[in-house]
Amino acid sequence: MAQQWPVADIARSILDGFDDYREHFRLITDGARQRFEQAQWQEAQVASTARITLYEEKVSETTAKLRPLYGDACLLDVHLWPQVKSAYIELINPRLDDELAETWYNSIFCRLLSHDCISDDTMFVHTTRPALHAQMRVVQTRIYHPRGNLPGMLEEIFSHYRFDAVYEDLPGDIQRLEAQLRYCLPDWVCKDAGLTVELFCSPLYRNKGAYLVGRIYTHDEQWPLAIALIHREGQGIKLDALITDEAEVSIIFSFTRSYFMVDVANPAEFVGFLQRILPGKHISELYTSIGFYKQGKSEFYRALIDHLANVDDRFVMAPGVRGMVMSVFTLPGFNTVFKIIKDRFSPSKSVDRATVIEKYRLVKNVDRVGRMADTQEFADFRFPVSKFDPECLAELLEVAPSTVEVQGDTVLVRHCWTERRMTPLNLYLEQASEAQTLDVLEDYGLAIKQLAAANIFPGDMLLKNFGVTRHGRVVFYDYDEISYLTEVNFRRIPPPRYPEDEMSAEPWYSVAPNDVFPEEFPRFLFVDLTQRKLFAKLHGNLYDADYWKSLQDAIRAGKVIDVFPYRRGERNEALQ
Numbered sequence: 001m002a003q004q005w006p007v008a009d010i011a012r013s014i015l016d017g018f019d020d021y022r023e024h025f026r027l028i029t030d031g032a033r034q035r036f037e038q039a040q041w042q043e044a045q046v047a048s049t050a051r052i053t054l055y056e057e058k059v060s061e062t063t064a065k066l067r068p069l070y071g072d073a074c075l076l077d078v079h080l081w082p083q084v085k086s087a088y089i090e091l092i093n094p095r096l097d098d099e100l101a102e103t104w105y106n107s108i109f110c111r112l113l114s115h116d117c118i119s120d121d122t123m124f125v126h127t128t129r130p131a132l133h134a135q136m137r138v139v140q141t142r143i144y145h146p147r148g149n150l151p152g153m154l155e156e157i158f159s160h161y162r163f164d165a166v167y168e169d170l171p172g173d174i175q176r177l178e179a180q181l182r183y184c185l186p187d188w189v190c191k192d193a194g195l196t197v198e199l200f201c202s203p204l205y206r207n208k209g210a211y212l213v214g215r216i217y218t219h220d221e222q223w224p225l226a227i228a229l230i231h232r233e234g235q236g237i238k239l240d241a242l243i244t245d246e247a248e249v250s251i252i253f254s255f256t257r258s259y260f261m262v263d264v265a266n267p268a269e270f271v272g273f274l275q276r277i278l279p280g281k282h283i284s285e286l287y288t289s290i291g292f293y294k295q296g297k298s299e300f301y302r303a304l305i306d307h308l309a310n311v312d313d314r315f316v317m318a319p320g321v322r323g324m325v326m327s328v329f330t331l332p333g334f335n336t337v338f339k340i341i342k343d344r345f346s347p348s349k350s351v352d353r354a355t356v357i358e359k360y361r362l363v364k365n366v367d368r369v370g371r372m373a374d375t376q377e378f379a380d381f382r383f384p385v386s387k388f389d390p391e392c393l394a395e396l397l398e399v400a401p402s403t404v405e406v407q408g409d410t411v412l413v414r415h416c417w418t419e420r421r422m423t424p425l426n427l428y429l430e431q432a433s434e435a436q437t438l439d440v441l442e443d444y445g446l447a448i449k450q451l452a453a454a455n456i457f458p459g460d461m462l463l464k465n466f467g468v469t470r471h472g473r474v475v476f477y478d479y480d481e482i483s484y485l486t487e488v489n490f491r492r493i494p495p496p497r498y499p500e501d502e503m504s505a506e507p508w509y510s511v512a513p514n515d516v517f518p519e520e521f522p523r524f525l526f527v528d529l530t531q532r533k534l535f536a537k538l539h540g541n542l543y544d545a546d547y548w549k550s551l552q553d554a555i556r557a558g559k560v561i562d563v564f565p566y567r568r569g570e571r572n573e574a575l576q
Contacts, residue, residue: 005074011087013069017062018104022097024054029291032205032261037165039233041208041560048258049365055107055294063111075112081122089128096266099129103298115380126302129268140270141214144197150178150190153197158239161203161212168236177227177242184244185216185223194218197225200270204260204290207367208562209240211252211260215277216244224249224277228566241566247471250278252565255420256370256475259291267292288374293364297376300336300418307334308387316389320424321464324349325356325480327399329392330421338381339417342399351480359479360417369454369563371447373419373467373477381413419477422467429463429531441531443474445539451476452551453561457485457516461525486552489514490545518543 028051035044066075074080088105092098102124109123120126142160146153154174158167167173182190189195199214212227223244230240243249253274264270271286278286284303288296307313311333318328318337324346330337341353351359363372385393388411396404405412425444429437444466451458458465459481467475494509521543526532541547554561 005077005080005083006070007080007083008087010066010070010075010080010084011091013066014062014084014088014105014108015091015101017058017065017108018101020061021055021058021104022100024058025051025291026263028054029261029263033163033203036205036208036210036231037163039208039231042558044205044207045367045560047261048367051261051291052259052293052365059104059107059111062108066108066112078113078117078122081109081113081117085122085124096268099127099268100292100295102127102129103295106298107294124298125305127298140264140266141198141200141273144199146190146195146197148191150181151175154178157197157199157212163237165231166236168232168238170239173239177239180242181244184242189216189218189221199225200262200273202263203229204262206258206260208560209564213249213274213277222277226252226566228252228564230562240564241568243566246278246280248566250280251370251471251473253278253281253286253289254370254469254473254565255285255288255374256368256372256469256473257289257565258367258369259293260289262290264290267295293374293376297378300376301378304334304336307331308383314387314389314392315383316392317395318421320427323478325351326478327396329396335421336418337421338413339375339419340396340400340403340413340415343402344399349480356480359482362482363479366456367454369450370473370565371451371454371476372456372479373422373475375417375419377415377417378413379415381416383411383413385409385411387411420469422469422475422477424464425466425468425474426463428468429528437531438534439472440468440474441535442538443472445535445542447474447476448542449539450563452485452548453563455485455555457483457488459483461521463525483514485548486555487514488516488548488552490516490518490548490552492545493517493519516548518545518548 028047031047032044034040035047085105088101092101095101106123110118113122118125142157144153144157151174154177158170158174195216195218197214197216199212203210204213205211208230210229210231212225212229214225216223216225224246226241226243226249227239228241228243229237231237243252262270267287267290270290271283274286274289275281275283282299282303284296284299286296287293287299308331313331313333315329315331315338318330320328323342325342326339327342328337328339341356345351360375360377363375366372368374385406386409393404393406393411397406403414403416405414425440428440432440444463447466448458448461458476460478465476465478467477469475489512496508522532522536526535536543551561
């Protein structure tokens with residue numbers, strides 16, 4: 001009988017595995033400060049990848065330890081798990097990271113048992129946690145009052161945020177930040193006796209930057225606040241920018257960015273703080289942005305099932321050109337697309353299913369530099385048939401019968417990725433004004449260049465494979481042909497040997513699998529001649545093989561190229 005099994009011991013073993021994961025997560029995260037102070041940028045990239053892969057590694061370790069301790073006969077008895085869950089709840093009740101502990105339990109359960117066994121009785125489909133533990137609040141912020149002296153307040157702030165590296169020009173930077181603050185806020189705010197600045201105690205680290213994050217508020221209004229710091233090797237730490245615009249701070253926390261490293265004692269409280277200053281961000285995005293991407297996945301799933309239960313909304317095929325590898329559907333009222341791999345690809349595609357999966361998983365582990373949409377991978381989604389538009393369901397069953405199956409009144413989606421929904425760039429340009437066309441083509445070129453700076457070559461750079469976000473940024477989202485930039489062989493087209501060569505349907509030169517000829521980009525990327533000419537004016541160096549080779553040389557030499565998630569100084573971005 002199930003009640004004879006050692007449920008308390010199993011619950012404790014699962015939590016022990018979680019504690020081990022959390023300790024290793026903390027060690028990697030805590031190293032971010034030293035990496036920033038010592039300008040160890042390549043080490044920062046390695047640590048970022050290691051922290052992402054850590055979760056699955058520790059889940060595998062924990063399940064491997066459970067099996068010899070308790071045996072499959074015990075662990076695979078689904079009737080046991082409601083008791084394990086109850087025992088586990090008692091163990092995690094006193095914790096400040098209890099919501100993360102629930103998600104960890106779910107991961108262990110799903111690794112051991114079939115997804116058919118998922119229910120709120122056996123695991124945490126819905127959380128049992130209170131939103132915040134009021135009785136266990138910890139001080140996570142610092143409060144500052146300028147009292148009419150903004151420079152004095154800024155000096156006080158940076159007397160608290162010290163590093164084992166010198167500030168390059170702290171007095172000059174404080175003077176510049178004061179000017180930015182006065183420029184960003186109405187005059188009356190800076191004079192308001194009740195003006196308060198609240199900053200999270202620990203800086204947030206990512207790539208080559210550190211950020212102080214918080215808010216500015218009066219009795220009646222508030223603004224988000226982010227102060228960006230950079231460490232320039234051999235020069236010291238520079239206070240690079242002060243940002244109070246909600247859209248710009250939101251971009252810093254974008255789903256297209258790598259995850260921050262930040263010391264967080266109470267994750268739910270910190271996420272709640274971020275949500276108060278960035279109300280346009282869903283809780284799932286905020287958990288993900290600080291490295292708890294599995295918790296972000298849990299919060300996303302809960303939001304999805306809640307939407308389906310309470311909103312009259314049906315899945316439809318996503319607008320845009322149908323993909324040659326992936327089929328994409330969406331819920332009109334839910335800002336997400338669902339991507340499944342087709343059973344058969346277009347003949348022009350040389351990849352196979354395993355390669356596509358590998359490419360999409362690669363994106364999770366690289367620096368997305370604000371130009372690639374983050375993805376979440378799911379298995380065995382189950383939705384009511386009634387939630388599908390008939391034409392959408394028919395198309396999915398036709399193109400991916402091995403992935404999508406109807407079981408009675410349920411649609412089983414065996415494997416899919418979710419991404420934030422965006423407007424496909426080709427569709428955006430069809431409706432864009434002249435000014436919008438200029439802006440978006442400028443950003444399209446920057447997106448390609450910034451991906452290249454992160455050692456990513458998109459492969460298929462067609463407009464349909466890029467989207468435009470609500471902030472007007474261009475983001476790449478089709479990953480089946482991406483590769484590391486350093487794996488590509490950029491070549492110039494050799495001159496024809498004879499006049500007849502130019503008339504031939506076949507090239508007069510050899511082409512290896514990794515060869516790319518940037519001179520060919522214009523005719524492939526743009527059918528519209530006006531757009532083609534404009535893009536050549538804005539980013540014509542993308543058509544030059546030597547430009548790409550120079551980036552490869554810099555990456556191979558170990559240089560980590562700057563790509564900033566905010567507008568700087570003269571409001572220019574990197575790589576323009």
